[in-house]
Amino acid sequence: METETQEGSAFSRFMAGEYGRMLRLAAGVTIVNVGLTVISPPLGLAVAAFGLVPIAAGVFNLCPIAPAWGGHFLGSAYCPAKARGASRKS
Numbered sequence: 632m633e634t635e636t637q638e639g640s641a642f643s644r645f646m647a648g649e650y651g652r653m654l655r656l657a658a659g660v661t662i663v664n665v666g667l668t669v670i671s672p673p674l675g676l677a678v679a680a681f682g683l684v685p686i687a688a689g690v691f692n693l694c695p696i697a698p699a700w701g702g703h704f705l706g707s708a709y710c711p712a713k714a715r716g717a718s719r720k721s
Contacts, residue, residue: 651706660686692706693705
């Protein structure tokens with residue numbers, strides 16, 4: 632079980648990668664757009680505010696739901712080579 636947490640599931644690794652991050656950003660922008668243009672206030676504003684969560688998750692490479700299945704909250708945990716390279720440059 633410990634190895635699974637370090638390596639993560641295929642879905643976690645995908646979501647931590649470039650395409651997963653773009654998917655979260657696109658989903659967030661879509662939710663914000665729907666909240667502001669399709670749904671009337673005040674519910675639309677609440678939906679738009681919720682859309683900021685996947686945008687922030689994509690920008691900062693976070694996965695708020697990954698710990699529920701034993702994954703890492705930080706997407707960078709799935710990219711150890713990048714994390715080591717970044718720390719060497721500092």
